[in-house]
Amino acid sequence: MTTAPARAKPDSAPVIGESAFTLQLLEDALAEAGGATAELVLIRQRLALTRFARGRVHQNVEEESARLVARVWSDDGRGIRAADGADALAPRELLAATRGQPAHASPPTPHLPSTAPKAETATWFDSTAAADGEARTAIAAEAIARAGSLELSGHLRVAVQDLTVVNSAGLRAHVPLTFASFIVSAVAEGGVTGSASRIDRDLARLSIEEAVDEATRIATASRRPLPLADGDYRVILDPAAVSMLLLNLGIIGLNSFSAAGEEKGSSFIASNRGEAVASSAVTLVDDGQAEHGLPVGFDLEGCPKQQLTIIDRGIAAGVAHDLETAARAGVDSTGHGMLPGAKGPTPTALRIESGSDTRDDLIAGLGRGIVIRRIHPFVSLRGGPGAEVSGTSRDGVFVVENGEIAGVAANLRWSCSAVDLLRSVEAVSRERSVEFMDLPEFFPSTNDVPSLLCGRLHVHGAQPRE
Amino acid sequence: MSHPESLRRAVDAALSQGAQHVEARYGRETREVLTLVDGEVSASRRDETAGVGVRVLVDGGWGFCAAADDDPTVLAERAIALARASSRVGSREVVLANVAAVKAEHKLVGERDPTNVSLQERLDLLRGVDAALSVSGIVRREVNMEIRREEMLLVTSDGSEIQQELALVGGGFACKAQSNGRSATRTYPHHGGWSYATGGFEWFDEIDLEGAAPRIAAEALLLLDAKPFSSAVTTVILDPMMIGTLLHETVGHATELDRSLGEERESFGATFVTSERVGTYPYASPTVTVTADATYPGAAGSYRYDAEGAPATCVPLIEHGVLVGLSTSRECAAELGQATTGAARASSWNRIPMARITNLVLQPGEHTLESLIADVDDGVYIATDATTDIDDNRELCAFGGEIGWRIRHGRLSEPLSRPIIYGDTHSFLRNCDGVGSLEETQVSGIAGCGKGQPWQFVTTGQGGPPARFRNVQLGWEGG
Numbered sequence: 001m002t003t004a005p006a007r008a009k010p011d012s013a014p015v016i017g018e019s020a021f022t023l024q025l026l027e028d029a030l031a032e033a034g035g036a037t038a039e040l041v042l043i044r045q046r047l048a049l050t051r052f053a054r055g056r057v058h059q060n061v062e063e064e065s066a067r068l069v070a071r072v073w074s075d076d077g078r079g080i081r082a083a084d085g086a087d088a089l090a091p092r093e094l095l096a097a098t099r100g101q102p103a104h105a106s107p108p109t110p111h112l113p114s115t116a117p118k119a120e121t122a123t124w125f126d127s128t129a130a131a132d133g134e135a136r137t138a139i140a141a142e143a144i145a146r147a148g149s150l151e152l153s154g155h156l157r158v159a160v161q162d163l164t165v166v167n168s169a170g171l172r173a174h175v176p177l178t179f180a181s182f183i184v185s186a187v188a189e190g191g192v193t194g195s196a197s198r199i200d201r202d203l204a205r206l207s208i209e210e211a212v213d214e215a216t217r218i219a220t221a222s223r224r225p226l227p228l229a230d231g232d233y234r235v236i237l238d239p240a241a242v243s244m245l246l247l248n249l250g251i252i253g254l255n256s257f258s259a260a261g262e263e264k265g266s267s268f269i270a271s272n273r274g275e276a277v278a279s280s281a282v283t284l285v286d287d288g289q290a291e292h293g294l295p296v297g298f299d300l301e302g303c304p305k306q307q308l309t310i311i312d313r314g315i316a317a318g319v320a321h322d323l324e325t326a327a328r329a330g331v332d333s334t335g336h337g338m339l340p341g342a343k344g345p346t347p348t349a350l351r352i353e354s355g356s357d358t359r360d361d362l363i364a365g366l367g368r369g370i371v372i373r374r375i376h377p378f379v380s381l382r383g384g385p386g387a388e389v390s391g392t393s394r395d396g397v398f399v400v401e402n403g404e405i406a407g408v409a410a411n412l413r414w415s416c417s418a419v420d421l422l423r424s425v426e427a428v429s430r431e432r433s434v435e436f437m438d439l440p441e442f443f444p445s446t447n448d449v450p451s452l453l454c455g456r457l458h459v460h461g462a463q464p465r466e
Numbered sequence: 467m468s469h470p471e472s473l474r475r476a477v478d479a480a481l482s483q484g485a486q487h488v489e490a491r492y493g494r495e496t497r498e499v500l501t502l503v504d505g506e507v508s509a510s511r512r513d514e515t516a517g518v519g520v521r522v523l524v525d526g527g528w529g530f531c532a533a534a535d536d537d538p539t540v541l542a543e544r545a546i547a548l549a550r551a552s553s554r555v556g557s558r559e560v561v562l563a564n565v566a567a568v569k570a571e572h573k574l575v576g577e578r579d580p581t582n583v584s585l586q587e588r589l590d591l592l593r594g595v596d597a598a599l600s601v602s603g604i605v606r607r608e609v610n611m612e613i614r615r616e617e618m619l620l621v622t623s624d625g626s627e628i629q630q631e632l633a634l635v636g637g638g639f640a641c642k643a644q645s646n647g648r649s650a651t652r653t654y655p656h657h658g659g660w661s662y663a664t665g666g667f668e669w670f671d672e673i674d675l676e677g678a679a680p681r682i683a684a685e686a687l688l689l690l691d692a693k694p695f696s697s698a699v700t701t702v703i704l705d706p707m708m709i710g711t712l713l714h715e716t717v718g719h720a721t722e723l724d725r726s727l728g729e730e731r732e733s734f735g736a737t738f739v740t741s742e743r744v745g746t747y748p749y750a751s752p753t754v755t756v757t758a759d760a761t762y763p764g765a766a767g768s769y770r771y772d773a774e775g776a777p778a779t780c781v782p783l784i785e786h787g788v789l790v791g792l793s794t795s796r797e798c799a800a801e802l803g804q805a806t807t808g809a810a811r812a813s814s815w816n817r818i819p820m821a822r823i824t825n826l827v828l829q830p831g832e833h834t835l836e837s838l839i840a841d842v843d844d845g846v847y848i849a850t851d852a853t854t855d856i857d858d859n860r861e862l863c864a865f866g867g868e869i870g871w872r873i874r875h876g877r878l879s880e881p882l883s884r885p886i887i888y889g890d891t892h893s894f895l896r897n898c899d900g901v902g903s904l905e906e907t908q909v910s911g912i913a914g915c916g917k918g919q920p921w922q923f924v925t926t927g928q929g930g931p932p933a934r935f936r937n938v939q940l941g942w943e944g945g
Contacts, residue, residue: 065816082513390864
């Protein structure tokens with residue numbers, strides 16, 4: 001077995017938040033790359049996570065990492081090489097190593113950006129960066145205490161990041177970032193649950209108490225559920241359910257909101273472009289410059305994050321591009337680039353435009369039906385032109401009779417054509433909330449969405465809770 | 467930086483500062499991915515990562531600190547601070563199941579270390595598969611290969627020093643048929659065109675991608691004319707890939723003890739399985755015996771030692787239908803007063819060990835695929851996992867295949883496109899009335915089994931022989 005060489009960390013090694021050394025290192029490497037079309041992306045981050053359950057902190061972890069990804073385009077193709085740790089401070093060697101890789105099928109060389117905009121809002125907050133293990137466990141303790149007799153599971157994550165993108169077109173983009181996120185799930189009598197999550201660049205703005213109260217309120221309200229009879233129901237999907245549905249349709253599985261999905265043939269947006277895929281009440285955009293999207297200014301290829309309209313008053317409009325899908329399609333990048341080798345262009349700041357009704361109006365308008373608060377992230381994505389999907393609910397289903405909440409149903413299986421579901425949207429709530437999910441990729445998914453009143457969802461099977 | 471001595475110093479430093487238990491773990495992983503699309507290289511990537519993580523237990527609290535290039539002793543000090551902070555919230559005595567101290571070196575790279583196989587040979591293999599898929603009507607071909615190397619050096623305060631080096635190989639293909647506005651995709655061995663194994667490059671000879679390609683391409687073409695299937699409660703026979711996915715979701719994750727204790731609840735949920743049910747709970751029919759076997763030769767979730775230094779084991783989870791075991795780490799095993807099952811895995815140097823699926827194997831029964839089919843008057847045979855979901859308590863679940871065949875009067879008849887079955891864990895497994903033979907057993911591998919926060923993705927193996935299930939809901943009305 002080989003062990004790592006004893007490689008000293010340079011005295012002048014960069015620390016998060018200081019970039020001059022890094023930029024010079026990367027620029028020098030590019031200068032020696034012999035005029036090749038090349039890009040270097042360096043991500044340094046300190047991730048910390050404090051996790052709790054059963055009244056105690058069972059995990060308190062911190063990690064520091066640096067990851068460098070090199071891409072070089074030449075006449076006979078493209079090479080990618082990635083490394084971390086000490087090797088992340090060796091961009092020259094990494095660029096050279098890409099040449100040892102087999103040539104790609106000559107994709108069009110992308111038009112690399114030469115400038116990158118800064119985010120219009122602050123990306124760095126000292127309150128987040130300074131949160132150490134003591135501070136995080138104190139927050140966990142407060143959350144546990146606030147839940148009272150209900151058992152609480154959850155975690156607080158704090159990320160301090162430093163993103164640098166340089167390329168042979170002269171781009172020198174750098175941004176320091178922070179974010180904090182909190183997810184909590186409360187358990188009430190009979191094992192029913194309620195969950196809530198919050199995310200913000202500023203830990204001080206993270207409303208921990210509200211999240212705990214929301215989770216415990218839902219769990220308590222979900223007690224003593226009854227199985228729902230199979231059949232078609234009118235349904236209100238609350239923001240957490242809407243967000244998870246979008247995440248599965250657009251990002252995790254079908255890639256419907258991305259040119260990668262268009263290339264694979266799995267995007268119902270691309271395959272129905274110009275056609276109605278939703279009711280006219282639905283307008284879906286991705287806006288990485290909006291406050292809810294944890295704005296950065298530019299993506300992981302240094303391209304400005306642009307607002308992308310995916311569904312325009314019900315009509316399938318556009319999909320997200322990165323540099324390479326844009327080059328292949330003969331269009332410009334929309335600023336949705338992620339690290340090479342990941343899922344391709346990814347919209348991570350989705351927003352459905354608000355309607356004029358309140359959520360109470362939606363419930364009144366539902367007449368008889370159900371309210372699904374959240375769907376479980378694990379969804380069967382069968383795809384096709386109608387985007388066939390099936391999954392299960394989580395955290396309580398509320399039964400509505402005569403326009404009022406009348407009972408609680410057990411978690412259930414639902415299935416639908418997503419296109420049919422979106423076409424059946426009758427009303428969109430005025431209220432909205434930001435729902436997020438941690439993705440293994442760099443940017444978390446943060447969606448700002450309202451509740452939707454949909455005309456038909458098929459329900460079949462109730463959670464047995466054996 | 468990461469020689470045993472530096473890890474020993476970190477362990478000693480943590481002990482001197484009051485730690486009850488310390489693990490210092492160096493890891494290095496390389497990953498090389500190669501993909502051909504329509505005969506041309508579409509992805510060629512090499513990733514490398516290396517670093518050290520130190521985990522400590524102080525006054526009943528855990529702390530873990532990892533970095534790529536810091537002195538392990540510094541990491542130990544920071545982990546101590548984290549552990550002390552943890553210990554102030556709901557502190558309780560933490561006991562770890564005993565593990566015998568061991569000094570060991572283990573290397574599993576197969577007969578032909580895959581990292582030493584030339585790029586040209588790798589490309590030649592993929593091009594051979596591509597050529598075998600190049601038949602009329604196939605409009606898109608994708609052939610994949612991945613070579614991984616994982617090195618671990620673990621030093622613990624129990625006195626263990628373990629060096630472990632594993633090679634992982636992965637590969638497969640997908641092909642898309644298209645005609646008259648219809649299209650169908652078949653993949654092999656798993657949906658998406660991947661499977662994984664531990665060992666050498668000779669694995670590619672064993673799975674014979676090139677040999678399987680003509681059959682899979684022919685099935686893709688066959689699916690173009692497949693009729694839609696009707697919703698029905700029927701008898702279903704699942705192939706080893708479908709069995710693997712079924713076991714992974716309904717048994718593997720459901721029997722992780724930390725999940726049972728609520729420690730995964732806010733993420734992907736809990737489980738209906740509780741430790742009180744071990745020994746009595748009727749999980750499945752008596753025909754079903756399932757093991758979690760980290761020693762299974764060549765399987766993707768095989769190793770010699772886990773990330774806590776415990777030896778890999780083969781543990782029965784379900785024996786003749788009864789829940790008899792759970793997958794554990796040292797901490798949660800001790801809560802049951804049991805030995806660890808050696809299933810504490812960490813996806814990399816920067817992640818903590820946690821109870822994980824290793825290799826799930828349905829033990830062979832008395833049947834063969836032929837005899838299982840022969841005893842079905844009207845049913846469906848489903849092959850190659852395509853879609854899966856399961857709820858937050860591991861109960862409501864659905865499994866979709868890429869292809870199926872209607873069974874009529876004991877024989878396979880017309881093909882079905884993307885059949886899906888759904889129901890709940892209990893009724894699925896309790897309605898199993900026949901399991902195929904040892905000779906028909908296939909244990910395939912996946913690379914993306916996710917769990918934990920921050921996310922951890924590990925390779926796992928799963929499978930067995932084909933098996934038959936009665937009274938299964940196929941498809942659904944109105945969905």
